[in-house]
Amino acid sequence: MGGPARTIAEAFRGVAARFPQRTAVIFLGERYPYAQIDAWSDRLAASLARRGVRCGDRAIIYAPHSPQWVVAWIALQKLGAVAVPVTHVYGPEDLRFIASDSGAETVFCADTNFGHLDKVRARTPLRRVIVTGLADLLPAWKRIAGHALDRIPRGKVRAGEEVLRLRDLLSERTPPPPTDSAAAGMAEMLYTGGTTAFPKGVPFSQALFLEACEQHLAAARALIPEGENVVLQGAPLHHILGQVFGLGALLYGEAMVLLPKTNLDALLEHIERHQAKTLIGTPTLYRMLLEHDRLDQYDLSSLRYCFSGGDVLPIETGNRWKERTGQPLLQGYGATETCGGVAMARAGEELPAGSAGKVCAHQEALVVDPGTLEAVAAGEPGELLVSSKHMVS
Numbered sequence: 001m002g003g004p005a006r007t008i009a010e011a012f013r014g015v016a017a018r019f020p021q022r023t024a025v026i027f028l029g030e031r032y033p034y035a036q037i038d039a040w041s042d043r044l045a046a047s048l049a050r051r052g053v054r055c056g057d058r059a060i061i062y063a064p065h066s067p068q069w070v071v072a073w074i075a076l077q078k079l080g081a082v083a084v085p086v087t088h089v090y091g092p093e094d095l096r097f098i099a100s101d102s103g104a105e106t107v108f109c110a111d112t113n114f115g116h117l118d119k120v121r122a123r124t125p126l127r128r129v130i131v132t133g134l135a136d137l138l139p140a141w142k143r144i145a146g147h148a149l150d151r152i153p154r155g156k157v158r159a160g161e162e163v164l165r166l167r168d169l170l171s172e173r174t175p176p177p178p179t180d181s182a183a184a185g186m187a188e189m190l191y192t193g194g195t196t197a198f199p200k201g202v203p204f205s206q207a208l209f210l211e212a213c214e215q216h217l218a219a220a221r222a223l224i225p226e227g228e229n230v231v232l233q234g235a236p237l238h239h240i241l242g243q244v245f246g247l248g249a250l251l252y253g254e255a256m257v258l259l260p261k262t263n264l265d266a267l268l269e270h271i272e273r274h275q276a277k278t279l280i281g282t283p284t285l286y287r288m289l290l291e292h293d294r295l296d297q298y299d300l301s302s303l304r305y306c307f308s309g310g311d312v313l314p315i316e317t318g319n320r321w322k323e324r325t326g327q328p329l330l331q332g333y334g335a336t337e338t339c340g341g342v343a344m345a346r347a348g349e350e351l352p353a354g355s356a357g358k359v360c361a362h363q364e365a366l367v368v369d370p371g372t373l374e375a376v377a378a379g380e381p382g383e384l385l386v387s388s389k390h391m392v393s
Contacts, residue, residue: 007206008077008187011251013038019227023255025067026230026274030138032067034253037074040137042176044075047169048106051128055080058104058189060126062095062113064088065237065258067137068166072108072130073237073247076188078176081106083188084201085238088113096120097198098191108132108166112155131157132166134260186392190240192336202336207390211362212339213248219330220305222348224277229254230302232271234262234281241309244340245280264288268298275302282310283317286329290320300325305347309334315354332356338363338386363388 005011016024020035053059059076061083063069076083084102086095088110095117099107105127109117114131121129133154135143157163187206191199220229231249233256235242246256257270268289270276286308289295306321306329313331321329332344333356342365345357359365367382368375376382 005210005251007080008209008251009074009080011210012041012074012077015251015253019253022227022253024250025070026255026257026270027065027067028135028138028142028260030067030142032137034250037067037071037250040071040170041074041078043170043172043174044071044166045078046174046176047172048075048079048081050172050174051164053079053081053106053128056185057081057106058084058102059106059108060095060099060102060104061085061108061238062088062090062117063108063110063132064134064260065233066132066134066260067258068132069108069237070247070250070256070258071137071170072166073188074250080185082186082203084191085188085243086191087236087238090116092116092119094199096124098201099124099126101198102189102201106130110134110155111157112153114155114157118158127162129163130166130169131163136167190238190243190336203392204339205390205392208339208362208388208392209244210251211388211390212244212341212360213251215344215360215362216244216341217248217252217254219307219332219344219346220278222346223304227253229278230257230274230276231255231278231280232257232267232274232276233259234267234279234285235310239310240334240336240340241280241282245278245307264292265294268292268295268300271302272299277302277304279303279306281308283308283313284311286313286321287317290317290324295324303327306330307332309341313354318353330357335386338388338391342384342386362390 016034016038021033023031024034024037025032059081061072073083084104105125107126108130111131111133186203187209189201189203191201193199233246249256257274306327308329308331318329330345332341334341341360342363343356343359345351364387366385370383
């Protein structure tokens, strides 16, 4: 199998070559094998390269969960471009700020978001818009039925030379360009709200992202061998929690179950139907599931690893989850700036109630006095400083 992958693209290509028919993505009842995602992302990377997208260029992903979200992200990695994923619920001004701040010249946009984008596009560096519909990569009969029954939302898109359709780009047969092998280069940039003014862009190197994914997925391996996991995506792909577990799963031959939006019954039904083994989400999601009046109608016995992040997990919520499902609800502490987990509770570890686990192997953490920056004694409060070898300054 060779040594460790140096880039995300290299890691994904390796998995797709070894397990071409293994399921990578499950979406609205359809299973997409690794070979298909690999082929689509090759075609898209080639089409983007023909239109001037180069290594280091920024490209925004502004769309709800779908296979094409994943294809776009992997295609950008294959080009050595920098993905800038944002929530699809952003309005025009949020999008204008991030496009201008990041310098992005390309945006992948859902047709239902195009109206927001079109209002501000002239005030941004954006030069090309790639539009996709939610059902674009579903089988034809599902697309036709979904639109006929008005089950699939559609938005109006204004035509123009700079407006391209994702389906058209995927139909082109241009040979894929060689991947720009820049292991120390940026993989993507996530925007985080912080505490002041506008969101701040946090860059991740290829190496840091790969390390973070390995640490997060390794936390479940005492219960789920590598390659056998099915991750239910209860956290968004534009958030670091959803990235390291969900996108990370695709770098290790796991399956990721995507929902276009968070719906409790759909989430529970997907766990049961697809025998999901890992569930990730925030404490709020777990509390909502526990309070859902139809929770007992679903079989959740396939779950082996349940992880909570993004906020402090109340001990009472964790206790209720274990009582209901038989599975402990583990938590971690992390941040966008650290590419996810600083400390994590791993499957099978005995930890004090409320613990966020042990510091991850790739992170260095120190608690200091905020006034003097001197390390405090064990058990004393202070400010947490975190660093890692591949963190981008």
